[in-house]
Amino acid sequence: MAYWLMKSEPDAYSIDDLERDGREPWDGIRNYQARNMMRDDMRIGDEVLFYHSSCKIPAVVGIARVASEPYPDPTQFDPDEKYYDAKSDPDDPRWILVDVEFVRKLDRPVTLTEIKEHPGLDDMILTRRGNRLSIMPVEKAHRDIILGLE
């Protein structure tokens, strides 16, 4: 089983929203690297660290799991959608997503500050300079440390 971190702006979609919905298609990803990971590398049951970004206290706030095989992101074909992509061919969809499922909230958020301060988490992709990926792989050792901090 692999481990992932997925960012979401809590104003747009928070861990509480996922808890309420139970399950959610991870739509709107328009970055090829992130798409490739969902399309090629994620497996049902993989664990996801749910991270709040672009907010007051950026932090890992919960755990989710990959809940579907990859499939085309429907929002790319809907002209009324923010994430509409006129250049995506329905016969060869450009954007692929997976569903994610709520598992639990952390007992308390593990903040970006703590992650940066922890020596064992030095080489996490999350804190790498210039990293802008909204989906990234997480090593088990790093995941274990983070869950040890909650």
Place this chain on the structure above:
DNA sequence: GCCAACGTTGGC
């Protein structure tokens, strides 16, 4: 609101 970093686009 600023700005660094980086991806994407499009002209040539």
Place this chain on the structure above:
DNA sequence: GCCAACGTTGGC
């Protein structure tokens, strides 16, 4: 294929 311009991300 190069590269300047532009857009986006996301922490601060």
